[in-house]
Amino acid sequence: MSSKNNPEARGKVTELRKYNGKTVKPVLFIMRGVGRYIAAAFEDGNLVIDKNTKLPIAYKNI
DSSP: OOOTTOGGGSOOOOOOEEETTEEEEEEEEEETTTEEEEEEEETTSOBOBOTTTOSBOBGGGO
16 A cells, blocks of 8 residues: 555646647636636736637636
């Protein structure tokens, strides 16, 4: 039996996703009336905005 804190036993680290060729990272988005969900943000901190809804795109949809 190995330790649960062993880094080798944790598995492979997932890769960050890409949107229009740029790397995006997951961030928590909270807005009254909209709710809270994990949204995508570029490395510089700007959120990835959907042109139709004017809201950040969910990270799982990228």
